[in-house]
Amino acid sequence: MRVSTVAAAAVLVLSPVPGQAHGPGEHHQVRDHQAEHHPAAQQMAQARPAQQQQQQQGANWHPSRYGANDTIGAMNLLTPQKVLEAARLVQRGQVYRLGVPVGRETPAYPPRNAAVTILMPDQHGGAIVPSENKVSYVDDMFTGWLGVGSQLDGFGHLGIDNVFYNGNRAEDFVRTTGVTKLGIENVPPMVTRGVLVDMARARNKPMLEEGEVITAEDLQAAMRDQGVQLRQGDVILIHTGWVEMLERDPARFGKGEPGIDAGAAEWLAGQGVVAVGADTWGVEAVPFKNPNRVWEGHQILLAKNGVHILEVMDTRGLARDRATEFLFVLGQPLLKGAVQAMINPIAIR
Structure with a gap:
């Protein structure tokens, strides 16, 4: 990626962000706790077709479909029933570490x-x-x-013209001492069904290239071929093979990446996923097809739809074993007022 592209993107990405939480004594169990605040939220989301959900990605993208005061977005879709459904996928007791080791030499988005x-x-x-x-x-x-290595992007990480998820304005909640709303400590535990889409296998090569775009149609075709479908409340991980560059050529790993485009982000949000992840450092294709439009996928997922982003996921083991679905488990560090967190999610089959 050209230095000018990085500099332009940095203007959007490197702003601080959110933090609103449940009280310290509350249990962050995966339960219908959002229904306690918004009783109709889950039913509305389930009944609303994908195309109707995507309409919210236009000019009028807030308040959120989960309510004007909502802070957890698509995580509202995680219910005890969803956890039980995901738990039934565990048949072998096989565990995969999805995080990567982080050190002084780990490439990261400048100036991280x-x-x-x-x-x-x-x-x-x-x-x-x-x-x-x-x-x-x-x-x-x-x-x-x-935001170095394997990481979770919270809703306070990236917005549109200083407006973040659910219409929260930076001037109201971003502080150098930590965000006062949308903080990473308020993200509930992510225990759900995980789906792997192996785009490297779909394109019959070990690794996609820098700037190689993955469209919604590409994802749909790959899932059909790999015999897996998305369901509401899922986490989707995209394997491109790019994570190999983290060890083989760290400089190349950090300069560009294959990834989704804005249309794919819109389609994924419309499917009701709670998080979109990839084995790349930014999930989206870099260099950007249009250098004047950067990180649109982040805006669509985080700001407009309340869908978390998981970056630098080590999907190699899952891809090697052709694991298309699994139990996904993540409990991020509860860093008060942070907008991102280093993570090590676990996939279990």
Whole structure:
């Protein structure tokens, strides 16, 4: 990706964002807790066809279909019934780690970086903690951005003209000390059915190329061939093979990527998914087809539809085993006032 493209995109992506939460004593179980706030939300979403949902992606994209005060978007669709349905997919007890290790050398969207510094406080020169049993301990200090490596994008991460999910304006909730609404700590646990779409297999090659676009029609065709369908409340992960570049050529990995276009983002939002993920750092195709229109897919998913984005998912194991559906489990760090979080989701078959 050209430096000019990165700079242009940075204007949109690197603004701070959200944080509104349930009280500290509330249980973040996957339950019908949003129905407690919006009793008709789930029924309305289930009854509304995809085309009608997509109409909300035009000029009038807020208030949210889940209510004017909603802060969790499509996560309203996660119910105990959905969890039970997903749990029945576990037949082998096979577990896949979807996160990638993060270190000082991990490529990230400029100017992001991350570092761990190891300390032995007050134990210089071989000293120990004053004690008869000679205690020694090591601590670590993290310095960096939360949008490095495998990550969850919250709704406060990216908006449209300083307006974020459900009409929340940056001036009202974005603070340097943490967002006061749409914070990552308010995202409920994500326990649901996961679907893998192997676009590398669909195109009969080990890896898609930089800027290679995946359309809604491409996703539909690949799912037909791979015998899997999306259902309301699912998480979809797209395998492009690009994650291989993270180890083989980190510089190339961070400069561009294959990914979806705006039309695919609209279609996915219309299917009622709760999150869209990929084995790339931005889910969308980069370089952008139109360099003057950047991160439209993020705007459609996050701001307009309340659908989370999962980046740098290690889908290699699932693709290797041709796993098309699985139990997906994510409990992100509850970093108060953050708009992103480093994550390590788990897929179980």
